[in-house]
Amino acid sequence: MLLPQNKLRILIVDDSISIRSVLRALLHNDEFDVVGELASGSKLITAVTKLKPHIICLDYNLPDTDGLSLLGQIHAKYPHVAVIMITGSNNQELEHAAAEAGTAGFIYKPFSQEQILDVLQKVAHAQRLLMIAARKHNPFADKAYHATAVVADDSQTLRRLLMAILGHMGVRVVGEAYDGKQAIELVSAHTPDIVCLDFEMPVMDGLEALKIIRDQNPLTKAVMITAAASRETFNRAANTGARGYIICKKSQGCLQRG
Structure with missing residues (x-):
């Protein structure tokens, strides 16, 4: 490999x-x-x-x-x-x-x-x-997951990466979306504990989707995904109802803050 x-x-x-x-x-x-x-x-x-x-x-x-x-x-x-x-x-x-x-x-x-x-x-x-x-052992491979999530990003590669990270944290991904509209539908269908939303997606971006998800599923905690780690970005996400964010940078990988 x-x-x-x-x-x-x-x-x-x-x-x-x-x-x-x-x-x-x-x-x-x-x-x-x-x-x-x-x-x-x-x-x-x-x-x-x-x-x-x-x-x-x-x-x-x-x-x-x-x-x-x-x-x-x-x-x-x-x-x-x-x-x-x-x-x-x-x-x-x-x-x-x-x-x-x-x-x-x-x-x-x-x-x-x-x-x-x-x-x-x-x-x-x-x-x-x-x-x-893929080379690391998933400690939850033979254990029950303790939370569920929907992952929304228009890049399949980044969705796969987020799913792998969440899996190693004991979070089972119950749906993956490629735009904000599909994310809303999947959250409504599965009522997950967490939804990870990319800021920039076709059809509907993450912030627009978050507003609807927050109204329809207030118990689902939203985590925003971004490569633009600016204070303005974080404030917009927090004001819309995000509980945390993941910064995906090419030099640092994906870092979670909440």
Whole structure:
């Protein structure tokens, strides 16, 4: 198994040779290893089987198929591979559909070096923490959980990480949502002890969802998830009814405060 300090393997899928060249150049460093490039999706599953990437940068518009169809195929066969969608559109419907299908994040064209590295490092850090969690014994594996939770984040990779962390704390995740509206529905259906809400999600963000959850399920304690650890962010969450927050930073992992 890959050790946390080793490079993460990345596969780039984009029909533009210039886009592939830019991504390859930016990701040629001590953290990532670009193990392959594809200009279409026809041989993607075969390439994933052979190259065993940890992360795939996948263009939404490919000449032979669309990225959403490929995303579904990848997760059906390789659910632990993180897929980052590359798109030139800010279409909210696409973003929602991709989050529902299980994307780990988005790279928007035209992209900057800062944007690419921010998205990749965030996903990469979550992947590494998941590897660590997989090797650790869960003390609640053969014991009864003492609380339940719903986790809401538009990144499947971050949802998986939060679920692993909560599981090791004795909290059973009874539902996972990719937007605020779905989070409200899951909390209503399961009445969990805790709901973890990302600040930024498609359709409805975490604060909007929290307002409704607080009114409909006042006994459910809300924990907000954010990468922007500002006092203004915390005050907004507290004033809306949050009982705590989790800061997910690429350099520090996920830190909980309450």
